[in-house]
Amino acid sequence: MRPSPFLLLLAIAGGLLLLFFSYPIAVLILVGGSGLAEALRVRGFELALLVTIITSTIAAAASVIFGVPLAYVLSRQSFRGKGVIEALVDLPIAIPHIIVGVMIVLAFSWYVGLGPILHRLGINVVDTILGAAMAVTYVSATYTVRVVESALNAISPDLELTAMSLGASRARAFTSVVLPRIWRSVAGGALTSWARAASEAGALFIVAYDVYFGRSLVYPAPVAIYEAYVGLGIIEAAKFSAAMLVVVLGIFVLARLLLEARRGPRTAGAAEA
C-alpha cells in the first residue's frame, strides 16, 4: 500500500529535523574523531570531564531530591497561585544562562542576600564544585520536574486514595503504589537533567570558569573546549568536543539502555514496603 502524501510530508519534515540534529555530530566526529584518543589522554581534559561528570551528577541528584516532591505537589494539589509556581518551574529554561551565572554569583557570593552568611560559614560558591553544581542544577532541574509531573498526571489519584483507604499513610501510598509506577520517569528525568547539566557552559563562564579540584584548578569540560577553541583553534576544539561527546553520550546511552533493560517483567511485589 502506498503511504499517503500527508504521511510522506510528515516523514520528510521530521527526517529533515533529524538530519539537522545528526549531521553536525557526524561532521564533528569526522573532523575530531582521529584526535579523540589523544584528547582523552590530556590530563587537564580528563580532570575537566571528571569535574563535569561530578557536577552533573550532583545536579541530577538534586533534581530528584527536590524536583520529585515539587512535581508531586504540582500534580496532586490545586491551590491559589499555582500558575505562578508553574511559570517559576519553567523560568530557568527561559533565562539566558549567562544571566543565570550572574544571578548565582550575586545571590550566593556577593555582599547581598545569602552571600555574607555563606562567607561566614566558610562556604564559597565562586570557582568551586559547589558553585558549578548550583549553576548547572539551576538550568537543568526543570526537566526532571516536568517529566515526573507528566508521569504523575498519568496516574489516577484514586490509586493513592485506594491505598490510603486500605490503611496506608500518604507517604506509604506514595512509596508503595506511586513510586513503583514512576521510577522510570524519575530516572529518565534525572538522566535528561544530567545531560543538560553536562552540556552547560554559559552559567559556568560566570560562576565556575575554573574550579578548585583537589590541588588543581580545573576547567569544567565545556569551558575547557571553549579555551581550546580560543587558544588553539577549531580543529583542536573539535578533538576535545568529540571526546566529550563520546563520553557524555556514552554515559547517557548506557544509562538509557539500562533503563530499557529494566522494562522487562517486573518482580512481583518488588515495590512493596
Next chain:
Amino acid sequence: MRLGGDPGLPALLRLEGVVTRLGSFTLGPVDLEVSRGEAVLLFGPNGAGKSTLLKTILGAYRPLRGRVLIDGVDVTGMPINKRGIGYVPQGLGLFDNMTVRGNIEFPLRARGVPRAERETAVNEIAGRLGLSELLERRVTELSGGQMQRVAIARAVVARPKLLLMDEPASNLDPNSVEDLVDLVNYVSRELGVATVIVSQYIAMLLRASTRLVYMESGRLYDLGPAERALSRPLKAQAARYLGYDNVVPCEKLAPELCNGSSRVAARYTSIIVGADRCDGIRLSGRLELVYVDINNSVRALINVNGVRLVGLLAGQVSSSYVDVCIKNDSVVPVE
C-alpha cells in the same frame, strides 16, 4: 431527619447535614443512614454528586458543614487511613506492581498485622471469593471479573464496617456482573458490611441492593427497597433509570392522567398502541417507528400532540395514525 436505614438497627453510617463544595458544585445538605448488612444502591445522572458523596464519606473531601459518623464515631475530620472503610474505586485501583496476594494483603501490611495472621486472612478471603489459584499471579494477567474479585477481597480483608463501591459494573460483561452481585450479597449479608454502591447500571445490581437512593443536583431521594422504588420512583429522572420508558407532561397530553401532578411516568406496557379496547385514556397519535426490544416484544414509537411515547404494539396497524390507550391505573406521578 432519618433518611433510610433499618429503624430496628443502629446506623453504621450516618450523614448529618453534610455539605461539600467542589468548585462551583455543592453537594447536600445530605442526610443518610445505612445499617449493618444493608446494601444501598446510589444512582443518578452524571454530575449529580454521587462520587463526591462517596469521596466525602471516604474522607477525600472535607465537608463544609455537617458530620460523618461511622459506627457512632464522628470521622468528619479523621484521615482516610484511620476510617476503616473498604473502597473499590471505578477503575478498581489494583496495584499492578504487586501480585494478587500482594494486593489482598496490602491493607493488613499497612496495619502492621503479623505475617502468620496475614497469611490466614488472605487465604480465607481468597478461598471465599474463588481466588486461591490466582494468588501468585500478577493482577495484569487477570480477567475483568477476576480483577473485580481481587479489588473486593482487598477492600474487605481487613474487615471494614463500611464498603464503598464506585461504578463497580461499568467495565464488566454480563457474566461478571452476575458474579459481582453474588460478591456484594456475600459481603453485605454474610459479612454484615454496610455497603454503598454508586452505579448507573442499576438494573443489573438491583438483586444486590436492599435499598435504592436516587441523587440529583447534589440532593438525595430515598426510594426505599427495590419493590417500592420500582412502583414509586418519585423523580422523573429516577423513573427513567427504573425502567419507565415514558415521562409524560400531563398538560400537553391529557390533564386527567395526572391527578394534580405535572408529570407521570409510564412503562411501555402501560401504553397500548393500536388496541381495539381501552380501559384508560384513549388518544390518537402518529406512528413513527415500530421495533423489537431486547425482551422480544414489539414496541411502537408514537407522537401524540408533539409528545413522543413508547408503547406496546397490540396488533396490526394499517395507517400512520393510530389509537393509543394509556392505562391510567399503572402510571405514577413524578416530580
